[in-house]
Amino acid sequence: MAVATPKKGSLFRRQHLFAGVTLTPIMVYMMFFTMVPMVWGILITFFRYSPTRAGEGFLGLGGANPFVGINNYLDLFANTPTGQLFRISLKNTLIFSLLYLPLNLIVTLPLAVLIESVSSRIKSFFRTIYFLPTVTSAVAVSLVWGVIYHPTFGLLNLGLRALGFNGFAWLSDPNTRVLGIPLPMICVLITYLWSDMGYNIVIFMAGLQGIPDVYHEAAVVDGANAWQRFRYITLPLLRSTLTFVMVMTMLSSWQVFVLFFVMTNRGGPANLTRVLVLHIYETAFRYQEMGLAATVAMVLFLIIMITTLIQLKLLRKDWEY
Numbered sequence: 001m002a003v004a005t006p007k008k009g010s011l012f013r014r015q016h017l018f019a020g021v022t023l024t025p026i027m028v029y030m031m032f033f034t035m036v037p038m039v040w041g042i043l044i045t046f047f048r049y050s051p052t053r054a055g056e057g058f059l060g061l062g063g064a065n066p067f068v069g070i071n072n073y074l075d076l077f078a079n080t081p082t083g084q085l086f087r088i089s090l091k092n093t094l095i096f097s098l099l100y101l102p103l104n105l106i107v108t109l110p111l112a113v114l115i116e117s118v119s120s121r122i123k124s125f126f127r128t129i130y131f132l133p134t135v136t137s138a139v140a141v142s143l144v145w146g147v148i149y150h151p152t153f154g155l156l157n158l159g160l161r162a163l164g165f166n167g168f169a170w171l172s173d174p175n176t177r178v179l180g181i182p183l184p185m186i187c188v189l190i191t192y193l194w195s196d197m198g199y200n201i202v203i204f205m206a207g208l209q210g211i212p213d214v215y216h217e218a219a220v221v222d223g224a225n226a227w228q229r230f231r232y233i234t235l236p237l238l239r240s241t242l243t244f245v246m247v248m249t250m251l252s253s254w255q256v257f258v259l260f261f262v263m264t265n266r267g268g269p270a271n272l273t274r275v276l277v278l279h280i281y282e283t284a285f286r287y288q289e290m291g292l293a294a295t296v297a298m299v300l301f302l303i304i305m306i307t308t309l310i311q312l313k314l315l316r317k318d319w320e321y
Contacts, residue, residue, distance in 0.1 A: 041294045045072055049291035065291070072295040086296060088271050089279035095181065096275060097253040099189055104249050105242075108197045112204030113230065127205065131198035138195070142262035145191040146171070149263075174269040182272040188259050195259075196252065200245050207241030208234070243315040247308055254304055257281065276300050 049055070049065040056063030076086045115126045133141065148155045149170035157167030168176065168183065176183040211234065219229045235242075257277040260267060266282065267274030276296060284293035 044291045045295040045298055047291045050288045051290060052288045072292055089274050089276045093254060093275045097250060100253040101249055104193060104197060104200060108200040109204055112201045112208060116205050116208045130201050133195045134198040138258035139262060141195045142259050146263050149187055171264055172269050174272060184264055184273050188263055188273060192256055192259055203245055207238050211237045247311050250307055251304060
């Protein structure tokens, strides 16, 4: 007895209808909560816009919120208090990102290799321990490390005094520098490394597990030691993973906000830890200059896009294994 089957055209129509019904709510959500804010953010960069002023015309743009063209962008590079503060924030963000990326790789990659070399039961334990800070609230991390760095009863200064040394004002000392880097910046850097490195360790471990054992076994037969196997086999075959980790780490370091906001009391001391995301927040919500804040956000977006493209170009590989 023959079984009736739907016609090919009818099946395609049903598949298209199902896809349309499924994707439409997601697209509406993306349009409303992603695309519309993005377009609005780009639009107000051309206005001296503040929600505290009553504008005229479309969406309050005009009148007390006048059109200024590219003047918001020019102001960021002018010799004015606004431009100076932007350049300080940009410099601090660059310092933080350029320090954090190599430091993170130096710590996470060797740790991943070490964890991957132990037995499965111990491996799961260490992977869990290192990943826990990653899922911890950034505010909680900031408060705990703020206690550790406290100049009076902080664990660091208590330990130093027990050893006969003087303590430091770790998060509020504007004068102490290490290799030219302000001490508060280094403290936030260490805190962020502790809270974020578990993510990269797990990614590196996944990459290491994807390398076929046959390559290492062949190298052992040829007399290669552990360092040679890491340098000539593990590291080249981790290139795709390394590219992903470097791009994501650089992206996250450009957007650190909570640690600087909580630990350094909004970029103190003397703006030594004022970064771009904190500058955007202060400009938008403290000074209510949304147009100027959106301009800084657009500059940050362009910087992130350019650095990401450069990383992808430099680390691109044309082979697989």
